[in-house]
Amino acid sequence: MTQALEVAGAAKSFGETKALAGASFAVRQGELVGLLGPNGAGKTTMIKAIAGRVELDAGSISLFGREVKRKDKRPDLGVVPQELAVYKLLTARENLEAFGALYGVSGPALKERVNWALEWSGLADRAKEPVKKFSGGMQRRLNIACSLIHKPRILLLDEPTVGVDPQSRERIYDMLAVLKREGVSVVLTTHHLEEAERRCERVVIIDHGRIVASGTTAELVTQALGATRVLAVHLAEPHAENAELADGWTSDESRSTLRVTVKDLVVDVPRRLAEAAGLGAVREMNVTGASLQDVFIALTGRELRE
Amino acid sequence: MIGPLLKIFVTNLRRDRVVQAMAFLLPVLFFSIFALVFGQQRDPTSKVSIALVDEDQTEYSRRLAKALSEEGALSVRTHAEKDGTGPLLTRETGTALVKDGIVPVTVVLPKGLQSSPSFGADNTNRVKVQILSDPSDPIAPQMVLGLLQKVGFTAAPDVMADQGMAMFEKYGGGLTAQQRAAVDDWKKELASPTASSTTQDVAEGFALPAEIVNVMQANSFGGPSTVSFYAAGVGVMFLLFSCSGAGGSLLDEEESGTLGRLLGSRAGMNGVLAGKFVFIVLLAMTQMTVMFLWAALAFQLPLASHLAGFAVMTFFTAAAAASFGLVLATISRSRAQLSGISTILILTMSALGGSMFPRFFMSETMQKIGLVTFNAWALDGYIKVFWRNAAMTELWPQVLVLSALTVVFLTLARFFARRWETL
Numbered sequence: 001m002t003q004a005l006e007v008a009g010a011a012k013s014f015g016e017t018k019a020l021a022g023a024s025f026a027v028r029q030g031e032l033v034g035l036l037g038p039n040g041a042g043k044t045t046m047i048k049a050i051a052g053r054v055e056l057d058a059g060s061i062s063l064f065g066r067e068v069k070r071k072d073k074r075p076d077l078g079v080v081p082q083e084l085a086v087y088k089l090l091t092a093r094e095n096l097e098a099f100g101a102l103y104g105v106s107g108p109a110l111k112e113r114v115n116w117a118l119e120w121s122g123l124a125d126r127a128k129e130p131v132k133k134f135s136g137g138m139q140r141r142l143n144i145a146c147s148l149i150h151k152p153r154i155l156l157l158d159e160p161t162v163g164v165d166p167q168s169r170e171r172i173y174d175m176l177a178v179l180k181r182e183g184v185s186v187v188l189t190t191h192h193l194e195e196a197e198r199r200c201e202r203v204v205i206i207d208h209g210r211i212v213a214s215g216t217t218a219e220l221v222t223q224a225l226g227a228t229r230v231l232a233v234h235l236a237e238p239h240a241e242n243a244e245l246a247d248g249w250t251s252d253e254s255r256s257t258l259r260v261t262v263k264d265l266v267v268d269v270p271r272r273l274a275e276a277a278g279l280g281a282v283r284e285m286n287v288t289g290a291s292l293q294d295v296f297i298a299l300t301g302r303e304l305r306e
Numbered sequence: 307m308i309g310p311l312l313k314i315f316v317t318n319l320r321r322d323r324v325v326q327a328m329a330f331l332l333p334v335l336f337f338s339i340f341a342l343v344f345g346q347q348r349d350p351t352s353k354v355s356i357a358l359v360d361e362d363q364t365e366y367s368r369r370l371a372k373a374l375s376e377e378g379a380l381s382v383r384t385h386a387e388k389d390g391t392g393p394l395l396t397r398e399t400g401t402a403l404v405k406d407g408i409v410p411v412t413v414v415l416p417k418g419l420q421s422s423p424s425f426g427a428d429n430t431n432r433v434k435v436q437i438l439s440d441p442s443d444p445i446a447p448q449m450v451l452g453l454l455q456k457v458g459f460t461a462a463p464d465v466m467a468d469q470g471m472a473m474f475e476k477y478g479g480g481l482t483a484q485q486r487a488a489v490d491d492w493k494k495e496l497a498s499p500t501a502s503s504t505t506q507d508v509a510e511g512f513a514l515p516a517e518i519v520n521v522m523q524a525n526s527f528g529g530p531s532t533v534s535f536y537a538a539g540v541g542v543m544f545l546l547f548s549c550s551g552a553g554g555s556l557l558d559e560e561e562s563g564t565l566g567r568l569l570g571s572r573a574g575m576n577g578v579l580a581g582k583f584v585f586i587v588l589l590a591m592t593q594m595t596v597m598f599l600w601a602a603l604a605f606q607l608p609l610a611s612h613l614a615g616f617a618v619m620t621f622f623t624a625a626a627a628a629s630f631g632l633v634l635a636t637i638s639r640s641r642a643q644l645s646g647i648s649t650i651l652i653l654t655m656s657a658l659g660g661s662m663f664p665r666f667f668m669s670e671t672m673q674k675i676g677l678v679t680f681n682a683w684a685l686d687g688y689i690k691v692f693w694r695n696a697a698m699t700e701l702w703p704q705v706l707v708l709s710a711l712t713v714v715f716l717t718l719a720r721f722f723a724r725r726w727e728t729l
Binding site for chain 2: 053087147
């Protein structure tokens with residue numbers, strides 16, 4: 001089956017910095033994929049390379065089986081930048097009409113697409129208001145809608161929910177789910193692991209410019225951690241800042257919650273509890289299945305926000 | 307407490323080259339420009355070029371003409387060509403030289419000058435030397451007037467004495483034979499090239515009848531349309547500011563991400579720049595039109611009678627200014643940088659190019675330096691249209707230079723804009 005998007009061996013350096021170091025991944029038609037990685041991992045460079053804004057040093061990018069060079073037009077592609085790339089003194093409708101015309105939509109088709117975009121983004125009743133009067137969430141929705149005006153078959157979103165309240169984030173993911181149902185392939189970068197876990201069909205983890213894992217959350221857990229569970233221990237008081245943690249433990253910012261993966265509950269849990277007790281009195285403990293966060297830490301050795 | 311704050315501010319200043327330039331470079335630059343402009347309005351070693359028309363063709367007029375030609379402060383031409391070839395100048399061709407801005411002054415020695423009485427109360431009957439002038443240079447005619455008075459006596463004191471004695475005899479009666487002999491002796495002394503200083507002192511009591519004639523058109527504000535100069539000067543300077551500001555929208559769009567979206571569209575960078583260019587040209591043309599309309603309404607600028615020339619100059623000026631704004635925007639990394647660079651460049655260009663202070667008041671050297679600026683060519687064009695009533699075809703040097711600048715600026719803007727296309 002032809003992939004909607006296929007990136008093979010993408011490499012790009014900026015001076016001494018390797019932003020992409022041979023990254024490869026693919027996206028099927030109608031698939032919603034989350035591209036995860038810490039800051040500087042290469043996510044934005046990857047998005048820009050696919051959009052034709054970055055000239056790759058090596059590797060290739062194909063859209064629906066056709067390899068595209070940087071200067072090639074990409075009518076099947078919609079790109080939603082991290083910034084709010086809309087004209088704030090124009091109304092929502094004016095923005096959509098302007099970008100639609102620039103992307104080659106005209107006449108009745110443009111009118112139809114603008115009306116669809118306004119309905120889809122829930123902005124129909126505010127269509128005649130200048131964008132500067134919109135809330136952050138509304139501006140984000142319009143930002144996405146402007147990228148869909150020419151009816152692309154692949155949508156790339158760079159951090160589409162950054163700085164957006166949880167309610168608006170849910171709404172944006174609902175909008176993306178509609179697109180997915182309509183057969184649009186969606187690739188998004190995000191810092192919100194739990195969202196990616198819950199909303200994306202598949203997750204691609206990128207670190208130091210390489211794809212370190214790809215699959216559903218369950219597949220990634222199995223790949224990275226095997227049939228493991230996560231033991232979380234909550235201390236009554238934060239442990240010392242310079243306390244030495246035993247192998248496998250991670251501690252959160254408050255220094256009162258510790259986590260470690262365990263395979264054999266009967267053997268590992270008591271041993272790990274004893275290790276935690278060495279750092280302070282244990283207030284509470286629980287055992288859960290491993291999350292994408294655990295997978296991420298296991299694969300990259302660091303938290304997503306580092 | 308003040309110490310750490312000072313350290314922060316000084317470190318910021320040390321690392322902000324734009325602020326440094328605005329604080330230290332710009333004032334020095336402006337001081338230098340104005341010192342050059344105002345300090346050397348007239349280079350004492352340079353000559354004032356004038357044209358001379360001798361309609362009288364008498365001994366007296368020839369001596370006046372010769373004396374004027376020998377004046378160290380003047381460069382006198384009497385023929386159509388500067389090198390002394392071609393037909394002798396006439397009143398008409400001499401006037402044209404002034405109107406065309408080739409010379410600031412044409413001196414006309416009218417027919418009957420020698421026979422006309424130089425002295426006496428009956429001013430209306432006196433034939434006067436005419437100094438046909440362009441008031442855009444207010445200094446040259448006054449200087450020529452002074453020199454005329456000087457040469458009137460040093461070149462032909464005997465003629466002046468003749469005329470004075472004739473007036474005396476007319477109103478005071480004839481001279482006795484003895485008086486006549488004494489006067490003749492004195493006239494011989496006056497005619498001698500080695501006339502004594504006493505004689506020159508006496509001669510200074512006389513005055514050669516002369517008048518300054520403005521050959522340019524006038525409006526109700528008295529002089530020729532000086533308003534047109536100020537409308538163009540101020541207009542062009544603010545045009546540059548507004549064009550650089552409008553060009554700076556590229557930087558806003560880069561920051562907001564809309565530029566990336568535009569580049570991903572069918573427009574591409576060529577389309578984006580073309581769109582910006584057309585928009586800024588229209589904006590600039592509207593701005594100049596508003597300025598000149600106001601000048602026409604409030605200050606009687608003769609806009610309606612110069613509409614075609616105004617349209618041509620405004621179009622080419624707007625195009626050059628728009629492309630200049632785009633270059634500034636494409637070389638700047640941020641709005642703040644653009645603001646700093648444009649302020650320095652535009653103010654410097656405006657000072658040198660005559661937007662703040664007319665170039666014709668500057669020394670010849672400064673006038674030539676001014677030609678490296680965009681403003682000078684634009685202003686010269688507007689002055690040709692409104693001041694000199696130049697035909698459209700005469701605007702070709704300005705149109706050519708402004709067109710060339712537009713092409714060069716657009717090429718540079720396209721080159722520098724490559725940074726937004728790819729990383």
